[in-house]
Amino acid sequence: METVEVRKDIIKIAWPAILEMTLHTLVWTVDTAMVGRLNPASISAVSLGAQIMFITMMILGAVGVGATALVARNIxxxxxxxxxxxxxxxxxxxxFISVGVTIVGMIFAEDIFRLAVKDVAVVELGETYLRHVLIGGFFLIPFGVSNSILRGAGKTNYTLRAVLLANSFNIIGDYVLIFGKWSFPALGVKGAALATGIAQILGALTSLYYLFSGKSGIEIYFKDLFTIDKDILKKLVNLSIPAAFELTMNDGSRLLTAIWIAQLGTVQFAANSVAVAAESLSFMPGYGFAIAATTLMGQNLGAKNIDRAKESVAQAAKYAVVLMASVAFIFLTVPYFIMSFFTTDADTVALAAKCIRVGALEQVPIAIAMVISGALKGAGDTQGPFKISLATNLGVRLPLIFLIVFVFRLNIVFVWLATALQFMLEAVLMVIRYRREGWRLLELK
Structure with missing residues (x-):
């Protein structure tokens, strides 16, 4: 009977999180498609500008990881x-972080782009994009942190509503402001930035409403924002710094890998890009059940129910594995069909199909690694996932890809084999860390 209740709790938390991630992917795709109607410089400027802003905000907003664990434990x-x-x-x-990042971004927008690209047109458009999107940048980290707090309370339905509102506005705003519809001026790149910035403001205000209205079940008051609690701050920092380092390692590794892959040629880089775009959709079940594992691990440890905590992790992992194994089967059986949705170039489709077939090998390991990582974080062990990420990136992914690209000069399929090996090792190390049960000794309250 308890297993049935655990499964209900998992589904209740996981499905809104999966839909939330789907919405983020959808808005990114639509945003790119609309800007793609302008010109190559605009595409490059918006793509690079969005990556710079969101990666920076995600890393600096890692305080949300600590908040989820601590809130869940106390709930x-x-x-x-x-x-x-x-x-x-x-x-x-x-x-506090948002204010600093927004000010720095506004002042040094042009310098940031000059460091990244040499094309004058891209620098000019990128500067425009970054300065206008940062109108909402002040709200981006609070938006992420407030959603993390709501997840700790198990209220992923509220985070879904906030993201749905923000992303719906973003898509409509893109259409109206980029192309000049409904009597609005055609603003191009500036319009894309304004739509994204305003959407972040709307999303943040919605999440904050759910927090401070009491609907989340968390007793939080406006005056608490101005009251410093050194004990809580210390615990948040101790939990969040390893999470920030983990994000930095993972995003930095992906960025460096993309730069290296570009050396293999246009077709191979394009094949990798579309294969990555397709595979990114497969991560959503893992993401949703990882959030469920984080929340339920924290809440059950707070309730001193170790058995139910472990059962929650086991059931979340089972669901994630089943769903992502199904995706692996699709990748193996119809890779050409999938890739044909992303590009019409025959050479790119053929090569990308081979990549996505190798990507099928990653699905189950990724499912396991994501859920176990979420469980460890929910228990307060953010150092474990960081150390494992550090070891697999520096010990496997980067050295192997460097050898493949620069020494043996093999094609992109071998790069995917290297990343598959990384994910397999990561899953094994996560399971070993979890089964040692050092997380049982962590006191977070």
């Missing part, structure tokens, strides 16, 4: 007031 223990104080401290940190 499980029935201490909604302390959960509220933790949420307020996390929001205060997020607001």
């Amino acid at each position: 499980g223990a029935g201490d909604c007031r302390r959960a509220g104080k933790i949420g307020a401290q996390a929001l205060s940190i997020g607001i």
Whole structure:
């Protein structure tokens, strides 16, 4: 009977998180498609500008990881007031960081793009994009942190609503402001930036409403934002710094890998890009069930129910594996059909299809690694996932890809084999870390 209840809790938390991730992917795709109607310089400027902003905000917003774990632990223990104080401290940190990042971005937008690209047109458009999108940049980290707090309370339905509102506005705003519809001027790149910036403001305000209205079950008050609790701050920082390093390692590794892959030639780089775009859709089940594992691990540990915590992780992993194994089967059987949706170039489709077939080998390991990583973080062990990410990126992914590209000069399929090996090792190391059960000794309250 308890297993049935655990499964209900998992589905209740996971499915809104999966839809939320789907919406993020959808808005990115639509945004790119609309800007793609302009010119190559605009595409490059918006793509690079969005990556710079979102990667920076994600890394600096890693305080949300610590907030999820601490809020979940206290919700499980029935201490909604302390959960509220933790949420307020996390929001205060997020607001402080956002102010700094926004100011720096506004002042140094041109310099940032000059470091990244040499094309004068891209630099000019990129500067315009970054300065206008940062109108909403102040709200981006608070938006992410408030959603993390809501996830800790198990309210992923509220984060879904906030993201749905923000992304719906983003898509409509893109159409109206980029092309000049409904009597609005055609603003091009500037319009794309304004649509994204305003969407972030709307999303953040919606999430904050759910937090401060009491609908989330967390007792958080506006005055808490201005009250410093050194004990809570210390715990948030200790949990969040390893998470920030993990994000930096993973995003940095992907960026460096993309730069190296570009050396293989246009067709191979294009094949890798479309294969990555297709595979990114497969991560959504893992993402959703990882959030469920994080939340339920924290809440059950707070309630001193170790058995239910472990059962939650086991069931979340099972769901993720089944769904992502199904995706692996599709990748193996109809890769050409899938790739034909992303490009019409025959050479690119053929090569990308081979990549995505190799990507099928990654699906189950990624499912396991994501859920176990989420469980460890929910228990307060953010150092474990960081150390494992550090080891697999520096010990496997980067050295192998460097050898493949620069020494043996093999094609892109071998790069995918290297990343598959990385994910397999990562899954094994995550399971080993989890089964040692050092997380049982962590006291977060």
